[in-house]
Amino acid sequence: MYENLPALKKPRVAVFELASCAGCQLQILNLEDELVDVLQLIEFAYFKEAMSNTSEDYDLALIEGAVTRASDEQKLLEIREKAAIVGTIGSCAYPVGIPGLKNSGDVEAASELVYGAKAALFPSVPVKPVDAVIDVDFHVLGCPIEKDEFLHTLTALLIGKKPPIPPYSVCVECRMKENVCAFDRGETCLGAVTRAGCGALCPTYGSRCYGCRGPADDPNEPSLEALLEKRGKTPEQIAADYALYNGYREGTAGRREAPDG
Amino acid sequence: MNVQTAAEFILDSPFLPRSAEIIRKDRLNDTETLYQLRLMDGSELGHLPGQFVELSVYGVGEAPFSISSSPTRGRTFELCIRRVGDVTGGLERLGLGDQVGIRGPLGRGFPVETMRGKKALLIAGGLGIVPLRSLIVNILDEREDFGDVTILYGSKSPDDLLFRDELTQWEAREDVDFRMTTDIAGPKWKGNVGPVTTLFRRIEVDSRNTVPVMVGPPVMFRHVVKQVLACGIPEDRIIMSLERRMKCGIGECGHCQINGVYVCQEGPVFTYAELKRMEEAML
Amino acid sequence: MFDRVIGKSDLTDSLDNLAERYRVVAPVSEGTRYRFAEIDGARDLDEGYIPTALPPTKYLRPPRENLITFAWDDEIQVEPVFDQSDFILFGVRPCDLHAIRLLDEIFDREKDDGHYQARRLGASIIGVECLEPCDEHCFCHAMGTLEAAAGFDLLLTDAGDGYYVRVGTDKGRQLLTELSGAREAVYEDRRRLRKIHARRDQAFEPRLDVEGSQIPALLADSNDSLLWDVLGEKCLSCGACTNACPTCFCFDVLDDLGLDLKSGTRYRTWDSCQLEEFAMVGTGESFRQPRDMRVKHRFNHKGRYLVERYGMPGCVGCGRCGRDCLVGIDPIGVFNQLKGQPVERR
Numbered sequence: 001m002y003e004n005l006p007a008l009k010k011p012r013v014a015v016f017e018l019a020s021c022a023g024c025q026l027q028i029l030n031l032e033d034e035l036v037d038v039l040q041l042i043e044f045a046y047f048k049e050a051m052s053n054t055s056e057d058y059d060l061a062l063i064e065g066a067v068t069r070a071s072d073e074q075k076l077l078e079i080r081e082k083a084a085i086v087g088t089i090g091s092c093a094y095p096v097g098i099p100g101l102k103n104s105g106d107v108e109a110a111s112e113l114v115y116g117a118k119a120a121l122f123p124s125v126p127v128k129p130v131d132a133v134i135d136v137d138f139h140v141l142g143c144p145i146e147k148d149e150f151l152h153t154l155t156a157l158l159i160g161k162k163p164p165i166p167p168y169s170v171c172v173e174c175r176m177k178e179n180v181c182a183f184d185r186g187e188t189c190l191g192a193v194t195r196a197g198c199g200a201l202c203p204t205y206g207s208r209c210y211g212c213r214g215p216a217d218d219p220n221e222p223s224l225e226a227l228l229e230k231r232g233k234t235p236e237q238i239a240a241d242y243a244l245y246n247g248y249r250e251g252t253a254g255r256r257e258a259p260d261g
Numbered sequence: 262m263n264v265q266t267a268a269e270f271i272l273d274s275p276f277l278p279r280s281a282e283i284i285r286k287d288r289l290n291d292t293e294t295l296y297q298l299r300l301m302d303g304s305e306l307g308h309l310p311g312q313f314v315e316l317s318v319y320g321v322g323e324a325p326f327s328i329s330s331s332p333t334r335g336r337t338f339e340l341c342i343r344r345v346g347d348v349t350g351g352l353e354r355l356g357l358g359d360q361v362g363i364r365g366p367l368g369r370g371f372p373v374e375t376m377r378g379k380k381a382l383l384i385a386g387g388l389g390i391v392p393l394r395s396l397i398v399n400i401l402d403e404r405e406d407f408g409d410v411t412i413l414y415g416s417k418s419p420d421d422l423l424f425r426d427e428l429t430q431w432e433a434r435e436d437v438d439f440r441m442t443t444d445i446a447g448p449k450w451k452g453n454v455g456p457v458t459t460l461f462r463r464i465e466v467d468s469r470n471t472v473p474v475m476v477g478p479p480v481m482f483r484h485v486v487k488q489v490l491a492c493g494i495p496e497d498r499i500i501m502s503l504e505r506r507m508k509c510g511i512g513e514c515g516h517c518q519i520n521g522v523y524v525c526q527e528g529p530v531f532t533y534a535e536l537k538r539m540e541e542a543m544l
Numbered sequence: 545m546f547d548r549v550i551g552k553s554d555l556t557d558s559l560d561n562l563a564e565r566y567r568v569v570a571p572v573s574e575g576t577r578y579r580f581a582e583i584d585g586a587r588d589l590d591e592g593y594i595p596t597a598l599p600p601t602k603y604l605r606p607p608r609e610n611l612i613t614f615a616w617d618d619e620i621q622v623e624p625v626f627d628q629s630d631f632i633l634f635g636v637r638p639c640d641l642h643a644i645r646l647l648d649e650i651f652d653r654e655k656d657d658g659h660y661q662a663r664r665l666g667a668s669i670i671g672v673e674c675l676e677p678c679d680e681h682c683f684c685h686a687m688g689t690l691e692a693a694a695g696f697d698l699l700l701t702d703a704g705d706g707y708y709v710r711v712g713t714d715k716g717r718q719l720l721t722e723l724s725g726a727r728e729a730v731y732e733d734r735r736r737l738r739k740i741h742a743r744r745d746q747a748f749e750p751r752l753d754v755e756g757s758q759i760p761a762l763l764a765d766s767n768d769s770l771l772w773d774v775l776g777e778k779c780l781s782c783g784a785c786t787n788a789c790p791t792c793f794c795f796d797v798l799d800d801l802g803l804d805l806k807s808g809t810r811y812r813t814w815d816s817c818q819l820e821e822f823a824m825v826g827t828g829e830s831f832r833q834p835r836d837m838r839v840k841h842r843f844n845h846k847g848r849y850l851v852e853r854y855g856m857p858g859c860v861g862c863g864r865c866g867r868d869c870l871v872g873i874d875p876i877g878v879f880n881q882l883k884g885q886p887v888e889r890r
């Protein structure tokens with residue numbers, strides 16, 4: 001029964017790292033209870049955090065991290081050539097996350113800050129998400145990724161379904177958890193325009209949503225921004241809030257107004 | 262507490278499908294496949310033309326599909342399915358002998374009984390031929406019960422025409438006026454080119470005794486309804502079948518609502534008179 | 545004849561007893577917010593609660609509810625899943641009792657939905673009447689839902705030193721035996737109850753400029769109102785309103801496949817007509833894409849379609865949606881504005 005239902009059979013998986021903290025790769029290693037089952041379903045061809053052997057022969061590529069150097073772009077193009085399916089893991093790869101903060105300021109200044117006098121040796125470009133360079137088939141979102149969401153993505157890919165990614169906003173999940181809303185605590189929150197899937201993790205622990213999963217499919221940003229302003233946020237603060245995880249989107253939109261754009 | 266506990270009750274799930282086996286699979290086109298199915302318990306589906314089923318590819322999900330075969334054709338039934346996503350893609354990877362889940366027949370079908378003795382004007386656009394085929398075959402199998410039968414079928418291009426063998430048979434029949442058209446011509450196409458409405462000019466409609474039945478995309482409805490009304494056919498005799506997002510198929514989940522109406526339950530077959538009042542019908 | 549009166553400390557003791565032997569859920573507080581949760585005894589309960597974040601109906605139709613399990617080897621095996629465990633739902637307010645009546649009508653009587661019936665049969669519902677409005681958002685009085693008519697097994701009314709207890713069902717009559725220290729109500733108690741109700745009716749001043757019974761007509765007449773555009777611009781499509789609503793029942797159905805790729809669960813999960821994807825079909829076309837149409841649909845579904853279909857209020861005036869809406873879309877304001885300016889047309 002259902003012999004041919006699976007769309008992928010024991011794919012060879014390669015995990016690549018660009019600019020990131022490697023936390024999402026760790027989440028995969030932390031699967032502990034499920035790792036044995038997972039290894040029945042896939043085979044790792046390349047996974048630097050976990051094993052030493054490396055193979056150039058893989059079907060499914062998982063990319064962690066943001067594009068911060070010209071050489072990253074080259075690497076991505078090669079991966080896209082080799083892999084039948086390419087997905088990202090974590091906020092650095094999409095929407096661009098913490099590395100994207102570099103875009104809020106001067107890129108060269110950022111290089112100097114990090115590499116000092118050797119900055120010229122490491123040509124740095126404005127930070128981009130992976131899908132700004134190559135086509136991406138799916139995103140596993142989050143900072144770091146959620147274990148369950150990763151597993152669901154995996155089973156979906158194997159059985160031939162679209163990986164689950166909620167189109168709606170964090171508020172939907174937050175309200176289902178009966179959390180006290182950040183706005184009712186006198187704070188503000190980006191949950192209303194941010195894609196769900198994390199189970200409203202941050203508001204559930206008394207914090208607020210920072211937008212780490214990028215925009216939802218149908219965000220009403222003007223309305224949220226009007227609300228944020230009404231709650232006393234300055235335009236600069238609102239821009240900074242967005243930039244924390246969505247620096248690429250915000251930054252690129254800003255640059256579009258530049259003379260050469 | 263001396264109360265009867267919940268566990269003592271025997272309950273039924275409206276979500277429990279019956280198993281059906283795929284016994285035939287014909288590729289009709291790049292994206293459309295015709296599946297012939299048989300319920301594992303040996304029973305007949307017992308549907309009316311125009312009704313639909315919810316089909317499960319377990320592990321992938323469940324989706325609604327019109328029943329394309331006629332109830333006059335015995336213990337199997339057919340679905341004609343376009344590959345667009347998860348369930349439809351998963352189904353395509355299944356083989357003969359694989360089992361799917363079936364809930365239904367669901368919804369309100371075409372008014373076959375009240376159509377008996379009357380003339381039938383059957384109009385299909387695109388995939389609309391899939392549910393309409395059930396009615397067409399039913400009428401042709403019981404031909405003597407019905408008056409004149411006119412069938413108009415429009416598709417995007419000659420390559421998109423479905424059920425080609427049957428189309429040829431319908432075309433050959435003396436007791437049926439069958440016409441087709443395609444929006445764009447193809448190299449070998451000698452037939453009519455243009456939307457279904459262009460076929461309309463060539464037929465005569467007896468406004469007193471004709472029941473028009475149409476299934477197709479919203480744009481087709483808008484134009485064809487105008488023409489049918491112009492022939493003097495009353496609004497409550499114009500029959501149309503709609504498509505909406507559906508999940509449960511039983512009037513619970515809310516997805517298929519048009520204003521206050523559940524398409525899965527009160528439809529998918531409606532009269533124009535019923536739909537006209539509803540803004541969200543988008544006619 | 546079955547009415548009882550129970551002293552407050554007797555009720556507390558009874559609840560403690562019940563909680564020892566059964567699963568009891570009741571309103572508890574968390575700062576400014578209340579919710580229904582399992583309690584260990586009466587001390588966990590917060591009596592001053594106003595409508596909870598999620599309605600108590602979450603125990604009858606949980607945010608995620610398994611429907612069937614499936615597995616395959618040579619054959620496909622499919623089994624329905626019913627949660628038939630017994631529990632006591634304590635402290636349900638009249639508005640929510642009316643919501644339960646509506647859900648009963650739909651999921652039990654009309655649809656014969658075993659998944660709902662399982663939970664409903666397992667629930668023993670003890671309602672508590674409201675004697676004053678909970679806050680500025682509620683308008684149950686106008687919707688005719690302040691008076692609890694059915695939907696409860698027992699109904700309690702605070703009578704100062706104790707509670708007046710009314711019985712709604714056979715199950716409720718059985719439950720009376722669990723109320724230790726309760727005595728049969730006498731004429732004087734019933735007279736007192738009438739007075740309490742008279743005082744209550746005074747306490748709920750009208751908040752709607754339109755009679756509850758006129759709302760369907762008002763909405764039918766407001767199809768082209770400009771107000772929908774205004775609300776559509778504001779609405780965040782966050783689904784807070786539909787999640788919070790005790791009479792919202794829309795859902796999505798999804799399959800969850802195990803890591804063996806051979807077995808799994810089909811479940812339903814709350815969905816909302818306020819979300820864009822809700823009415824999307826095949827080609828990505830959505831039949832209710834513009835936000836103003838979605839907001840209009842919600843108000844019409846609550847205020848008109850459900851009333852027309854089931855002959856009972858679709859909105860029970862609990863005020864939750866208005867309380868939770870970050871941009872202030874509150875049914876009181878919406879109905880009053882529609883009433884006040886029906887001439888403003890697109």
Ligand SMILES: Cc1cc2nc3c(=O)[nH]c(=O)nc-3n(C[C@H](O)[C@H](O)[C@H](O)COP(=O)(O)OP(=O)(O)OC[C@H]3O[C@@H](n4cnc5c(N)ncnc54)[C@H](O)[C@@H]3O)c2cc1C
Pocket residue numbers: 162313322324325326327328340341342343344345346347348349350388391392503504505506507508529824825826827828
């Ligand atoms: C009454 C009825 C009869 C139908 N009859 C046929 C038929 O005979 N043949 C046929 O090929 N198709 C038919 N359809 C359409 C068919 O149901 C959808 O193509 C199918 O649900 C897509 O499922 P999927 O999992 O493959 O796609 P998904 O992966 O779920 O999604 C692909 C796209 O389909 C849309 N979609 C998802 N679920 C539904 C749904 N339940 N209804 C409509 N769109 C949906 C999504 O918005 C998405 O854009 C019918 C639909 C209805 C409502």
Ligand code: SF4
Pocket residue numbers: 170171172174175179180181182183189190191192200203208209
């Ligand atoms: S805390 Fe944030 S995510 Fe939660 S409901 Fe409020 S705005 Fe939405």
Ligand code: SF4
Pocket residue numbers: 142143170191194195198199200201202203208209210211212213
């Ligand atoms: S609540 Fe917001 S910031 Fe927190 S994990 Fe979810 S999407 Fe990310």
Ligand code: SF4
Pocket residue numbers: 778779780781782783784785786818865868869870871872873
């Ligand atoms: S709670 Fe308010 S903002 Fe959110 S969907 Fe409902 S009406 Fe729109």
Ligand code: SF4
Pocket residue numbers: 785788789790791792846858859860861862863864865866875
């Ligand atoms: S629509 Fe609002 S006020 Fe009415 S029942 Fe629902 S949540 Fe309560």
Ligand code: SF4
Pocket residue numbers: 515786789791792793794815816817818841842843845846
């Ligand atoms: S249609 Fe909307 S308002 Fe009505 S029950 Fe469903 S989610 Fe609630």
Ligand code: FES
Pocket residue numbers: 506507508509510511512513514515516517518523524525526
């Ligand atoms: S499909 Fe669920 S209500 Fe119609």
